Amino acid sequence: MIGGTDPDFSCSLRAQARLHELVPGGAHTYARGSDQYPEQMAPVIVRGSGARVEDLDGNVFVEYGMGLRAVTLGHGFAPVVDAVCRAVRDGVSFTRPSVWELRAAERFLEQVPGADMVKFAKNGSDVTTAAVRLARAATGRPLVAVCRTQPFFSTDDWFIGTTAMPHGVLPAHRGDTVGFDYNDLDSLRAVLAEHPGRVAAVVLEPASATAEPEPGFLEGVRRLADEDGFVLVFDEIICGMRWSRHGAQHVYGVRPDLSCWGKALGNGFPIAALAGRRELMELGGLRTDAERVFLVSTTHGPETGGLAAYLAVDDEYAQHDVVATMTDRGTRLADAVRHEVAVAGLGEHVQLHGRPTSMVFATLDGRGRPCQSMRTLFLQELLRHGVLGQSFVVSAAHTDDDLDLTVRAVRHALPVYARALEQGGVEGLLVGRPVAPALRPVAAPRRL
Structure with a gap:
């Protein structure tokens, strides 16, 4: 009750x-x-x-x-659930692209006007890692700079090596990602000065659960990207669909080179997206003379249910x-x-x-x-x-x-x-042990 x-x-x-x-x-x-x-x-x-x-x-x-x-x-939510049911009755996964991939791509690029191309996946880690790989390929540089005052970007080694749980990430790889502070352009400039010509990508949420960008911060990061040559990646996994249908990049008026989407894109159904400038995205395609990048090639990325969920979610956002x-x-x-x-x-x-x-x-x-x-x-x-x-x-x-x-x-x-x-404490009021940080190196003894 x-x-x-x-x-x-x-x-x-x-x-x-x-x-x-x-x-x-x-x-x-x-x-x-x-x-x-x-x-x-x-x-x-x-x-x-x-x-x-x-x-x-x-x-x-x-x-x-x-x-x-x-x-x-x-x-x-019935309109989304019903759309998924209709789609999967006609099949879920095929050996060639389905019409759902075309419909979803056209719609997404209308939704995110600053993007030229998009590729769909199933979770945010896949698309943020794909963005990092594209940036390294495009720049020939090894390092990634992430906003260290934001909590999470990927389950993959390039980020997990920076967390309190790096066990299993090769020590040689733990130095591939460096950090700067949100709303602090000087801290990013210091990273670029310490690693001249070595930062391939700067990855950050345009805003976070606790902090809005100060005037000029995102614009300053954009200018640094243009001057230094790194790829600017906005993590819109949370902001996209909560700040605006068009993402936080639309709210703040700053266009990234690549942006990563997920979470609310399917109202709980699994779907994520990597979107960005054509010259970067085509490095993972067929229309390039450059050495190709292995870019988000997954069996379940384009399954019809997730794409139908996204289209139904976007319908709701467009109507209300x-x-x-x-x-x-x-x-x-x-x-x-x-x-x-x-x-x-x-x-x-x-x-x-x-x-x-x-x-x-x-x-x-x-x-x-x-x-x-x-x-x-x-x-x-x-x-x-x-x-x-x-x-x-x-x-x-x-x-x-x-x-x-x-x-x-x-x-x-x-x-x-x-x-x-x-x-002066919770004794006699709290039943059992306190919660603990989700990412921590050792599991304290406790009754599960």
Whole structure:
């Protein structure tokens, strides 16, 4: 029952224990792992509809994050599901290109006017790695510069070697990627000066969950690309379809050389895209006299279901202002939550950051520092009152009732949070261990 103070998770716990026996980590994405949720309170989902999900125990929650930001129209959104069903009835995968590939490519290049060509794949890592390979081939340079204040770009070695979990990446490859700071052109200039003529690509999200570009920053990166000769790659995996149908590059008016898309492109169905300038993209094609680049050649990249999902999502965006709806939902939620936090006198400890379409919350301890145990306590109390979410990332499917329930859950959670601050810790309030960073080198001993 949604909103109960002590939901039963016994069926989910049994299923999660079995998952740990069969699947490394008990989930297929680190952010979905049981260690990211309060102990004994990690629901295993059976179904979703709109902005609500139901777990194996029959608990129903208002969900935020929406499939790691992949769902903007709501779970089970009928026009997309119906379009996929119609498409796959005629076949899913063929030995030659299908008409769906032509339809999707034409539509995508209309959606992203700065791009000349596109190639589809199934996940963001495939297309960001393809962008890096293209950049290295085009420039003859070895290094990649990434924005180190942004969390994640790829599961492949060129990026994982920079994280807290580089084990398995050859040491010789760990120096192939260097970092600079967002909104700090001088830090990028310093990287270019330290590695003159060696940076093939600069990869960054044009904006992030917690930071907008300062005036002139993205334009400055574009100028540096033109002067130095590196390839500018925008990671639009999150921003695309949440900032605008045309991506954050349209919002900020800066054209990258290549851009990588995914997440909400299919409203949860797997589809990603690499798009960019013709002279770069053709290096992976047949119409080039240069040495060819192996560029996103996958069996399942062009399957008809994902392409049909994308076209149906874009239809919805073209017919309705989905971003405006999400902005309205997120703004209303932010205003109401901030009001509750202010009333509770916790404005220095519970904070909201980011655009209304992609909002996250920060949980700070008595000294104003980010605190995992306080975050876990907040998540625990939200779950007890019917809200599942590591963030407040909304969808267009969140209703007034969903938002009202969320505000009530926050209202119930804040006094518990205040007690933890007063006593200097979560002892006696938090059940079990605190959550841990998803990317970390050692798994601390814990009951799974």
